[in-house]
Amino acid sequence: MPKNKHAAIxxxxxxKMLTSTSKPYPSKEDILDKxxxxxxxxxxxxxxxxxxxxMRFDEGLGFNAPIRYSRKYGGYYYEDSKYSIAKLPISSNDREALDMAALILKQYDSLPIFSEFSNVVTKLQTVLDGVVSDSIEARRQMIQFEESxxxxxxxxIQPLLRAVEQQYRIDFTYxxxxxxxxxxxDLEPLLLKEWRQMWYVIGRYNNGSSTKSYPFALDRITNLEVKESEGFTFPYDFNARDHYAHAYGIYRMDGKPERVKLRIFSKTIRGILRNNPFHASQKIxxxxEDYMDIxxxxxxxxxxxxxxLRFCPEIQVLSPKTLSDNIAKRIQDGLSRMSNNQ
Incomplete structure (x- = not known):
């Protein structure tokens, strides 16, 4: 299978070079230059x-391209002159994968940028066999995604993504x-991020030496203006994956991450957290016999x-103490409010 985003290109x-009739038998150097x-x-x-x-042997790709090398002409060619990867038929497995992609994308129809992708998939399906597969609607009765x-x-999302890609400053009311x-x-947008079905734009202010970034919820933004006449240089020190590597949620605090130690008592919750960790850094x-420390x-x-708090009372914060104290205070505050109803 392709190992990077440029492989398919x-x-x-x-x-295209191997099927060219005007410049047949391209050499290794010709192909590399192109x-x-x-x-x-x-x-x-x-x-x-x-x-x-x-292209010749990868079973996952399925091209089975009849590529040969001509010593006489010093270049590559297709043994079958009518062959081209553009003419390959779509297999039943390919079609099933395409149908599944369309099904997944349909749940995001309310987002303009994703609905465009869904439309592209639908066009592909129609071009391939003249109709949109009936299996999509049938599978919608078999698979239920969490509705957003x-x-x-x-x-x-779409104008903000364009601003990030083109490095345009943005202006909005919040x-x-x-x-x-x-x-x-007035912000330099660096990233769009989803957290539990809510979307945020992460950006920095242009205030000299500060490298701190801030999240802004899209549902709290009005009067957005993408300032195409005011560009900015994307900061070399910002990497989205590294930036959020130790974050929990949308906020990333200053300083170094802490070692959070938790003890889980319930056997059911232990099983849940083995298969669905709190965080990528989680380790047991x-x-x-009656507990698990993570x-x-x-x-x-x-x-x-x-x-x-979702797992209380079957979970204990072992450290840090500040986190344990915050959890205890929230529980006490909740109990106090509940007791006022009695």
Whole structure:
């Protein structure tokens, strides 16, 4: 299977050169020059050899390309002159995978950017056999995805994504949940992030040496303006994966992540957390007959506190003490409010 995002493009370029009647028998150097010029990348000779081998033998790709080398002409060609990867038929497995992709994308129809992808898949299905597969509707009765309500702000995803891609500054009005006043924001957008069916734009202010980024909920944004006349340089020190590697939820705190140690008592919850960890950093450190200890390397955020509370009273915070105290206070506050109803 293709090992990177450019592999499929390279296969198409190679295929086009091998089917060319105006310049038949392209040499290794000819193909490398074409790949490097078209992709603006330093494609190695080894990569080309791997691509040719994959086109010939990779069962996952299924091309089975009859590529041969002509010593007489010093170049590559297709033994079957009518062959092209563009003419390959779609197998039943390919069609089933396409139907499944369409089914998954349909649940995001309310998001303009994803509905466009869904439309592309539908067009492909229609071109392939003239009709949209009936199996999609049938499977919708067999598979039920968690439904995403049509949250306010989803229409902002597309212009915000364009702003991130093109490195345009954005201007908007924002009102946080805890604020009675609206405020004006001028931001360099770096990332769009979803957390539990809510979308956020992560960005930085242009205030000199500060490298701190802030999340803004899309449903709290109004009067968005993508300032195409005001670009910015994407910060070299920002990497989305690294930035959120130790975050729990949408907020990333300053400083270093903490070692959060938890003890789980319920056998059922132990099973749940083995298969569905709190966080990617989770590891089991100790197991007894009636408990399991786990450790996370995260920032102790309110989101983490909320998830720990979900499993009370079958969970204990061993450390840090500040997290344990926060959990205890929230439980006490809840009990106090409940007692007021009696």
């Amino acid at each position: 390279r296969y198409k370029i190679i295929d 790949l490097r010029n078209d992709l603006k990348d330093s494609i190695s000779e080894r990569t080309l050899q791997e691509d040719l081998s994959a 309500p049509n949250y306010k702000g989803l229409d902002l 009102q946080g949940f805890l604020s009675a006043e609206k405020r004006h924001e 450190t100790k197991e007894g 450790e996370l390397s995260v920032f102790p955020t309110p989101d983490l506190e909320g998830d720990i």
